[in-house]
Amino acid sequence: MDEVVPIWLVWTIVSIVVTFAFPVISWALGRWYQDSLLNKLDVAEKNQMAAFGADQISSTSNKVSSLSAQSSVLLHTSIVVGPSMGQMFFMWSKSVFGGRLHSYDVVISYGRREVVRRLQEQATQLGCSSITNLRIQTSTVTFAKNSKGRTSSLEFLAYGTGIRK
Template sequence: MYDLIIFIVLLAMGYGFGRYAEASHYKSIIKREKQLNKIPAVATRIPPLDRQDLNSQLVSGSVVISVDYFKRFVAGLRNIFGGRMIAYETLLDRARREAILRMKEEARGLNAEFVFNIKLETSSIYKGRRNSVGSVEVFAYGTALYPS
């Protein structure tokens, strides 16, 4: 009986706090994406070779985000029926966008004009119980080109 109460409390807390955290995170991501839009970040490997005045430097950003208890439970149910796991899709989307934003913030500090050759690396670092994904780390890096 106690177990059931604890489970329901955790589920409710996960739902409430998790939803709030996700909504506020998305809000801040969209706001900062608008501010950083002027620095184009591309996955192209060849920089503009005719520009002699550019310096290059590696920039990077990383974030570790955890999924909440409610979403982990919902995803567990999905494992039975199959189909899209929206709970994890938003988790990864948030993590990637946040990592790119942090990388761009570092590039902005250098007064960069572009960020070239962006690479994204995702790894699950904390395996929860029953091997479900507890949290993911996304690391974004690229080369910032800034005028000297």
């Protein structure tokens, strides 16, 4: 009975492992999932840019393209994205020292690119050949159960006027 590891030590080790295992697993899964999303987006964006034309989107109310327009339609689309729990945990620990938050960078740039891509898709479906006065807005979405009001996810809204020629 002397060689048996004391029970308190076992419990301490188990609790430490359980505490850190979840964020680490969540972070790793999230990293893998988000990388696959980004790779998919890279391909889709390239195809769509080639089809739609990168110069057909502008953030100004282009008078020239409006003059020759037949009709127009208001396009709007939004996407809600959130970082994984593991990323949030590591971000929280990183905020002690400050610096660049890579995880948020990835999530935010994904959301913003995806929402513009979807707007283009919508424009194509509605027969528009260009988008003018494109606006992108960001807002936070909080979960009801999250009483502290900590930011859990972000909403990106893109809207603009689609021009039919």
